[in-house]
Amino acid sequence: MSYPDQALAEEIGERVERFVRETVASYERDPRLEDHGPSEDLVRELRAKAREAGVMTPHILPDHTHLSQRGTAHVLKKSGLSPLGPVACNTGAPDEGNMFLLGKVATDAQRARFLDKLLTGEARSAFFMTEPSADNGAGSDPSMMKTTCVQDGDEWVINGHKTYITGAEGAGVGIVMAKAEEGACMFLVDLPHPAIKIVRLLDTIDSSMPGGHAEIRIENLRVPVADMLGNPGEGFRYAQIRLAPARLSHCMRWHGVATRAHEIATTYACRRQAFGKLLVDHEGVGFMLAENQIDLKQAELMIDWCADALDAGENGNVESSMAKVAVSEALFRVADRCVQVMGAMGVTRDTIVEQLFREVRAFRIYDGPTEVHKWSLAKKIKKAELSRSA
CATH class of the missing domain: 1.20.140.10 (Butyryl-CoA Dehydrogenase, subunit A, domain 3)
Incomplete structure (x- = not known):
């Protein structure tokens, strides 16, 4: 069955596939591939080549509109032909999901400050939701969230313990989930931040995502009210x-x-x-x-x-x-x-x-x-x- 932007998606997908097969695949034995993902230097190099090839963030068009989900599927399958393809083309997790969310929910000011640098691939992001099982925190059941946020004047104060946070090391943008009296909340944070501390990088079965997967402590993180994503309780x-x-x-x-x-x-x-x-x-x-x-x-x-x-x-x-x-x-x-x-x-x-x-x-x-x-x-x-x- 055809879909409205099929021709455009197929044209973009062809360029992405050619780039991944001819350029990205040659990096699959690069010494900068480490246990916790490709190094920041390798990420920058791959993304520079993606910009030259015109395939940076290819599923989001220059006017910031997205391809349809069917169109996105065609393009992202092509980017996945190498484990480094999503890294190079800026179609990988968690950035792809975070860009989608900010495009839907963020204010104009938040988009200008946080989203624009993700779209260009100049920064990576992390989504702080999962918590350690030892603390009986949120995992597959997000309602078990232990991380708290309390409003203090024009700021929110956040404290908690997170784990398996993909890409936290080296990220420039964070989306932090915490629980207030009103319910779950989301906050946008510039990274790195002294109140968000990486305890350790976890040794995991996979090794394709920049920054790996981290255990995090959040200690008295103060976030301006203007940096809350949406409204309290809507997280x-x-x-x-x-x-x-x-x-x-x-x-x-x-x-x-x-x-x-x-x-x-x-x-x-x-x-x-x-x-x-x-x-x-x-x-x-x-x-x-x-x-x-x-x-x-x-x-x-x-x-x-x-x-x-x-x-x-x-x-x-x-x-x-x-x-x-x-x-x-x-x-x-x-x-x-x-x-x-x-x-x-x-x-x-x-x-x-x-x-x-x-x-x-x-x-x-x-x-x-x-x-x-x-x-x-x-x-x-x-x-x-x-x-x-x-």
Whole structure:
């Protein structure tokens, strides 16, 4: 099915794909790739090349309007063909979701101060929501938030403990969630800030996101009233504005990752011989590649279905939960089969398939584990049935 900005999205997507394959992929063995993501120097270099190629923040047009979700899907899948593609093109998490939220909720003054430098790729951002499980803080259940904010004259004072905050190290913009008497609130903060302290960078299975994932202490952070995003008590509503599209954009990017892994495994299977014939001619291998193609297509269709719902003005909570579960599980199967097809080569770093497998495995956790989304969907199924039979 076509969509209104299809021609434009396809033209942008073609440029993004060419840039990622021809330029970005050559950096995949760069020594500046560290355990906690690419160095700031590498990020700056990649983004400079993206600007030269005209593919910086390609899903947001010069007039600051967004491509449709269907158009965004086409472009972000292309940027995901390398784990460094979203970094270079400024389509990665958490920046992509944060830019979307600020575009929807921020005031003109807030956009000028915080959003503009994200759109140009001059700054990165972090979203401070998740809290440590040891403190019984907010994780998949944001209502458990422990971080507090109290108004003191023309300022809010924030205290709390956050963890798994992607990109906090090196970020220039922070969106901090905290709980007031009115309910959840969001605040915009210039980073680095002396009241926001990085306790440690967590050693995680993935390694593609600049700044890694940090544990944070917030101690007497004072934020002017003018830097609150929206109104007191509306933080959870703003989080929902951000989360449904952000879940889907994760699906888009990692679809590109899984596609790239499948390409590498297919090339390997069509060149490597064993027991007198090419690997692909052995049914066990050929069937895995066929199953990959099926999973990739089904994932693509789920992404487009959810994108259509969002483009139609629906909140997309159910659709994005369903898409997140289906796509993350399908793409993990694809990546796992790619490792298996390549055998011992698949678990080495002689190709990028090993990293792609790790990145996709983490996707089954990000933006809500599969089990949480299934539980949420089951509650809605129950509610609908009880309403129907009442």
